[in-house]
Amino acid sequence: MKHLVAVYGTLKRGRNNSHILRGARFVGTDWMPELSLYHLGPYPGAIEEPSPGVRVEVYAVTDTMLKTLDELEDFFPERPQSSLYIRQTMDTRHGSAWVYIYNRPVKTIQRLRSGSW
Template identity: 55%
Template sequence: MKHLVAVYGTLKSGYSNHQLLDKACYIGSDRLTGVTLYNLGPYPGALPKPSDGVWVEVYAVDDQLLAMLDRLEDYDPRAEKTSLYLRKKVQTRHGQAWVYLYNRPVRSGQRIHSGNW
């Protein structure tokens, strides 16, 4: 496993896309205070704004699984301006991890103050 990924939405345990992480190694949880969580309807999105914290699960993944996550999150490193999410490094208590940040505007009323979706 080469990469750490911090997930906060449908990839978390018990949610609809978690099966993609079945072969990943669960490292632990954390609360990220450098991002703010928003309710986008069927899934959440995080923006790089300070908050009381967003609860994440951290997994170790290989290159192939990271590429699958990129496709799920509609992230294309060659076309970041049109990607739905951007993949950025954040510091977690488990080390540097990738997190997918929403790449569209949101309304402030959509904010999830608890940091848990």
Template identity: 55%
Template sequence: MKHFVAVYGSLKRGYGNHHLLDKACYIGSDTLTSLSLYNLGPYPGALAKPSDGVTVEVYAVNDPLLAMLDELEGYDSGAEKTSLYVRRKIQTSHGLAWVYLYNRPVRSGQYITDGNW
């Protein structure tokens, strides 16, 4: 396992896509004040904007699993401008981790004030 990934939505424990992380190693949770969370209906999206904190779970994943997460999140490293999410490194209390940031405009009414989807 060579990558850390911080997840904040449907990949968290108890949510619909968590099964994709069955072979990942759970590292721990954190609250990231460098992100803001938005409710996009069936899933949330985070932006790199300060907030009171977004609750994330950090996992260690291998290359094939990271590629699968890229596909789930609609991330294409060769076409970032048209990707639904972009993948960026962010500092967590467990070290640097990839996080998927929403790559579309959001409305202020979609903001999740408590940082937990």
């Protein structure tokens, strides 16, 4: 396991995409006040925007798992501007972790004040 990834939506334990992280090592949870969470229908999107915080779960994953997560999140490393999410590193209490940041405007989208989806 060589990467840490912080997830906040359908990849969290018990959610519909959590099976993708089967075999990953659960590291712990954190609260990230540098993010805001938005309701995108069947899944959430986080953007870099101060808030009371977003609850994340942090996992240690392999290169192969990270590539699978990139595919799920429509992140294209070779053309990030056209990606639905951008993958970037952010500090967590467990160390620096990859976080998928929503890459579209959120002006008309409902913000989730609770910070949890």
